[in-house]
Amino acid sequence: MKVPFLDLKSQYVSMRWDIAGAIQRVLDQTAFAGGPFVAQFEQEFAQFCGTKRCIGVGSGTDALWLALLGLGVGPGDEVITVPDTFIATAEAITWCGAKPVFVDVDPVTFNMDPSKIEAAITPATKALIPVHLFGQTADMDPILEIARRRKLFVIEDACQAHGAEYKGRKAGSMGAAGCFSFYPGKNLGAYGEAGAVVTNDEALDKKIRMLRDHGQEKKYHHGAVGWNGRKDGIQGAILSVKLKRLSEWNESRRANAKAYNEALAGAPGISLPVEAPYGKHVYHLYAVRVKDRDAVIDALAKKEISCGIHYPVPLHLQDAYKPLGYAKGAFPAAEKAASEFISLPMFAELTREQIAYVASELRGTVKG
Numbered sequence: 421m422k423v424p425f426l427d428l429k430s431q432y433v434s435m436r437w438d439i440a441g442a443i444q445r446v447l448d449q450t451a452f453a454g455g456p457f458v459a460q461f462e463q464e465f466a467q468f469c470g471t472k473r474c475i476g477v478g479s480g481t482d483a484l485w486l487a488l489l490g491l492g493v494g495p496g497d498e499v500i501t502v503p504d505t506f507i508a509t510a511e512a513i514t515w516c517g518a519k520p521v522f523v524d525v526d527p528v529t530f531n532m533d534p535s536k537i538e539a540a541i542t543p544a545t546k547a548l549i550p551v552h553l554f555g556q557t558a559d560m561d562p563i564l565e566i567a568r569r570r571k572l573f574v575i576e577d578a579c580q581a582h583g584a585e586y587k588g589r590k591a592g593s594m595g596a597a598g599c600f601s602f603y604p605g606k607n608l609g610a611y612g613e614a615g616a617v618v619t620n621d622e623a624l625d626k627k628i629r630m631l632r633d634h635g636q637e638k639k640y641h642h643g644a645v646g647w648n649g650r651k652d653g654i655q656g657a658i659l660s661v662k663l664k665r666l667s668e669w670n671e672s673r674r675a676n677a678k679a680y681n682e683a684l685a686g687a688p689g690i691s692l693p694v695e696a697p698y699g700k701h702v703y704h705l706y707a708v709r710v711k712d713r714d715a716v717i718d719a720l721a722k723k724e725i726s727c728g729i730h731y732p733v734p735l736h737l738q739d740a741y742k743p744l745g746y747a748k749g750a751f752p753a754a755e756k757a758a759s760e761f762i763s764l765p766m767f768a769e770l771t772r773e774q775i776a777y778v779a780s781e782l783r784g785t786v787k788g
């Protein structure tokens with residue numbers, strides 16, 4: 421049986437005419453860059469996240485970068501984040517002119533370990549960026565408490581966590597800003613590139629709106645040096661259609677994760693993802709851990725099962741971040757995870773037969 425890692429087509433086919441209608445409406449109004457369809461999605465997504473404001477931008481990377489700039493992070497500042505994330509989290513910090521400072525992750529959830537933060541704070545620290553990895557939020561209360569006490573901003577990297585919850589609060593709604601990617605494979609994915617910042621801070625909302633549009637409030641009057649971080653009208657319209665089904669898709673992902681958990685329970689040599697009691701995981705990725713990961717992936721590929729690795733090299737060991745001077749061994753939990761993680765096929769439309777097949781082949785492959 422062939423099991424893709426991700427199947428965007430089956431979802432598209434289930435809503436083909438709604439998508440076509442959304443695109444047609446944008447064409448009819450020629451509202452291609454920004455405009456009413458982006459504004460409508462901004463309103464709907466703010467409501468979904470339980471925030472006052474949402475600013476649509478070009479990508480999740482833009483969202484992180486513009487949030488940092490909007491909060492005044494710049495040269496000479498340090499921003500604390502984690503090494504087991506997609507590089508965009510750190511790139512956004514670097515391209516503000518600030519320095520990324522890494523702290524290790526919790527060895528159970530693989531999210532920022534709050535107990536490691538204080539030791540990394542210096543007089544230059546301006547902000548913390550916890551990443552809600554794989555669709556599960558970081559343990560936000562202690563992170564928010566440290567930030568309050570040490571007068572730091574918290575920017576949530578919620579690029580993998582659309583609809584995830586922490587003690588009843590939605591991912592993205594707890595810090596000064598929450599940043600989302602709508603890259604096509606995300607739980608809420610556009611049909612191209614798109615992102616958003618959500619916030620309750622109206623001044624920050626205004627600042628990011630200016631920065632995403634060349635620093636202008638009024639056409640050709642530039643109050644600040646900004647950038648083109650606008651979002652496409654077509655993506656706004658498509659995302660409005662898809663947002664209506666996000667909760668249903670997240671529930672399917674949770675049911676799929678439960679089915680994997682049951683099928684893999686007690687399997688020797690396979691560590692399963694743990695859902696922390698504080699929240700609701702939305703399983704953007706379902707990552708198990710095994711020794712000899714690469715051989716396991718090759719064996720599964722021979723059985724037509726496609727898997728992913730998120731992420732094979734933690735950021736502090738990437739060539740791009742060599743200049744930061746971290747050595748191997750600096751962040752043991754993140755390094756162990758990077759060497760053991762396998763992301764199994766995960767998407768809302770995955771069938772029970774596919775899950776059973778993946779689980780049985782994985783059990784057969786991993787020697788405890």
Ligand SMILES: Cc1ncc(COP(=O)(O)O)c(C=O)c1O
Pocket residue numbers: 479480481482505506508509551577579580600601602603614615
């Ligand atoms: C954790 C994380 N941060 C940031 C990003 C960047 O988002 P984008 O690809 O939309 O720029 C992604 C998406 O790939 C991500 O997974």
